[in-house]
Amino acid sequence: MRSATQCLAVCAFSTLLWFAPVARAQAIRLHVDLKDAPRNIYHAHMQIPVHAGETDLVFPKWIPGNHRPSGPIGGLTGIRMEAAGRPLAWQRDAVDMYEFHVTVPAGVDVLDVSLDAITTQDSAGGGGPAASDNLLDLNWNAVVLYPKGARSDDVMFAPSVTLPAGWKFGTALPGARAAGEDVEFSPVALTTLVDSPLIAGLHYRRIELSKPGESPQHVMNVVADAEADLAMTPQDVAAYQKLVAETGALFGARHYRQYHFLLTLSDQVGGHGLEHHESNDSVESERALLEPDQHMLYGSLLTHEYTHSWNGKYRRPAGLATPNYQEPMIGDLLWVYEGLTEYLGNVLAARSGLWSEEQYREALAGTAAMLDHRAGRKWRPLEDTARSVQTLRTMGSQWQNWRRGLDYYPEGELIWLEVDTILRQQTHGERSMNDFCRRFHGGESGPKVVLYTFDDVVRTLNEVAPYDWSTLLRERVGTPSTHAPLGGIEHGGWKLVYNDKPNQFTQAVEKLAKFADFAYSLGFAAGEDGKLDDVIAGSPAYEAGLGPAMKVIAVNGRKWSPEILHAAVKAAQSANQPIELLVENAQFFKTYSIAYYEGEKNPHLERVAGQPDILGEIVRPLSH
Ligand SMILES: [Zn+2]
Numbered sequence: 001m002r003s004a005t006q007c008l009a010v011c012a013f014s015t016l017l018w019f020a021p022v023a024r025a026q027a028i029r030l031h032v033d034l035k036d037a038p039r040n041i042y043h044a045h046m047q048i049p050v051h052a053g054e055t056d057l058v059f060p061k062w063i064p065g066n067h068r069p070s071g072p073i074g075g076l077t078g079i080r081m082e083a084a085g086r087p088l089a090w091q092r093d094a095v096d097m098y099e100f101h102v103t104v105p106a107g108v109d110v111l112d113v114s115l116d117a118i119t120t121q122d123s124a125g126g127g128g129p130a131a132s133d134n135l136l137d138l139n140w141n142a143v144v145l146y147p148k149g150a151r152s153d154d155v156m157f158a159p160s161v162t163l164p165a166g167w168k169f170g171t172a173l174p175g176a177r178a179a180g181e182d183v184e185f186s187p188v189a190l191t192t193l194v195d196s197p198l199i200a201g202l203h204y205r206r207i208e209l210s211k212p213g214e215s216p217q218h219v220m221n222v223v224a225d226a227e228a229d230l231a232m233t234p235q236d237v238a239a240y241q242k243l244v245a246e247t248g249a250l251f252g253a254r255h256y257r258q259y260h261f262l263l264t265l266s267d268q269v270g271g272h273g274l275e276h277h278e279s280n281d282s283v284e285s286e287r288a289l290l291e292p293d294q295h296m297l298y299g300s301l302l303t304h305e306y307t308h309s310w311n312g313k314y315r316r317p318a319g320l321a322t323p324n325y326q327e328p329m330i331g332d333l334l335w336v337y338e339g340l341t342e343y344l345g346n347v348l349a350a351r352s353g354l355w356s357e358e359q360y361r362e363a364l365a366g367t368a369a370m371l372d373h374r375a376g377r378k379w380r381p382l383e384d385t386a387r388s389v390q391t392l393r394t395m396g397s398q399w400q401n402w403r404r405g406l407d408y409y410p411e412g413e414l415i416w417l418e419v420d421t422i423l424r425q426q427t428h429g430e431r432s433m434n435d436f437c438r439r440f441h442g443g444e445s446g447p448k449v450v451l452y453t454f455d456d457v458v459r460t461l462n463e464v465a466p467y468d469w470s471t472l473l474r475e476r477v478g479t480p481s482t483h484a485p486l487g488g489i490e491h492g493g494w495k496l497v498y499n500d501k502p503n504q505f506t507q508a509v510e511k512l513a514k515f516a517d518f519a520y521s522l523g524f525a526a527g528e529d530g531k532l533d534d535v536i537a538g539s540p541a542y543e544a545g546l547g548p549a550m551k552v553i554a555v556n557g558r559k560w561s562p563e564i565l566h567a568a569v570k571a572a573q574s575a576n577q578p579i580e581l582l583v584e585n586a587q588f589f590k591t592y593s594i595a596y597y598e599g600e601k602n603p604h605l606e607r608v609a610g611q612p613d614i615l616g617e618i619v620r621p622l623s624h
Helices: 004-011 190-194 234-251 292-297 301-307 339-351 357-372 382-387 408-426 433-442 454-464 469-478 487-491 504-513 562-575 614-618
Strands: 028-033 041-049 053-058 076-083 086-088 090-092 099-104 110-118 135-138 156-162 168-171 177-179 182-184 198-201 203-208 217-224 258-265 273-275 279-284 315-317 450-452 494-499 515-518 524-527 532-535 551-555 579-585 588-594 602-607
Touching: 076 099, 086 099, 135 258, 156 190, 168 203, 168 217, 168 258, 198 203, 198 217, 198 258, 217 234, 234 301, 234 339, 234 433, 258 301, 273 301, 279 301, 292 504, 301 339, 339 357, 339 408, 339 433, 357 408, 357 494, 357 504, 357 602, 357 614, 382 408, 382 469, 408 433, 408 454, 408 469, 408 487, 408 614, 433 454, 454 469, 487 494, 504 515, 515 562, 551 562, 562 579
Parallel strands: 028 156, 217 258, 258 279, 315 450
Antiparallel strands: 028 041, 041 110, 053 099, 076 086, 076 110, 090 099, 135 198, 156 182, 168 198, 177 182, 203 217, 273 279, 494 602, 515 524, 524 532, 551 579, 579 588
């Protein structure tokens, strides 16, 4: 094992050449029978070239994009190993659950391995199943074993699948040759295989985002639980075409041979968005293309995942670029990997027309308010949330404001907005993050990985505009603070305000997820049944003694409902009387009195008179 400092020293000065022509061993043949997908079990068979003697095989553990040991080992079943038709005894390693030992007899050069992946837990890291009655998502890391110690760039796989009858598929894997339900692909390195998921479904639509003959080609592949869900509007198709043009104008280069959006529309499978070099594998709810609230809430999912092709896949933090899937990843720079992607993804949603300017600002206001009420920022620096991704990703929402969540995403957005506005101020509007992106993510087109460190980020910022970026960024990510970094909004000519008008995004989530949000007034969100989700430390509800998982039964003596509590918050403003909540806490009932008289508080951005609208300039399209 290598320590963090060793890895940074070794990796930072090397460039992984993704498609480097290295001498490779004979390909492992891999066939995945997907006909049982509706039952959430995939059957795989591998023919692995081997030498006689002790052989160690491993199952991918650290999954790119998940940044944590999320390889779905619990779903790995039905393992059978055979040589020349005779079963071989295998053993799992006593310490590393992802490693298997087998002795290959003399004279045998191919090991047959069969296994089944139970996919009731999505292997893309989104929870929920990977397949439904009508569609599936195949992440190849769930169906492969490979030789221990090998670099994933050096292990070749010749993959093929059998699909359920009548299903069509989308993937960035090259060289597809279909015969009925059987599809064979060209041999690829394990790195490319794991980076190229496949979606398939009974209801499938392919939308060309590039003009005929244009290179590289961009394709939108959509699968859904019902045919009617696939009806992407001509306006949306035009917006995604605009998105492609906007990324070209922003980055100035493309690091893929072709790009596939793999979009699943379903309420039955795990919700996720997972980035890849030449594709993204994203799930939205079944009616996301058709219903306005859902359309708005998902408006920046594909723009975010697509941005990762440049920020995350082409340029990658040194600690996240590991030689294979067994080496631990170091997440310290996720505030760049995810935070800058969050910033650019939201800006691109507005530039491409998937969001209006007002929707962009409403989303930003919600993010800023949430982070400005994160009590845990007083003890936990942002960088620690990135380093802790493997523990924070799976924690629930209870006490999240005190523990902090994966805050490097939203707070990264605020930090990069601040950086963008400082670049514009320092250069009197001549330069911006657009220039940073062209330098950092542009360069020569073509698929490869170029590593970076904190110092590389600072150096590139200084090339765009000299400033003490190192001090600013170290302070933003490395030290606890009482307030969120709102400098970008303020330099942008806007300020964060609270009033009784609902925030568009919060209101849409309240309707869809059926909960009531009182975060910035009383200090909590509650489910339809009155159960408190999180209680913000230091808020009026917290001071009254309330905590997560307690259940509100009655408000001022009347049975709980979100409407009753909203009315009580308004009434308290003029009556100047505390709100009395009857609360159930695991079989025990008690009344809590909340002394709060300031009415409803929903976050919005408001223009600062006399200041230029830099935010408006930032979301202006670059392409024509
Ligand atoms: Zn991301």
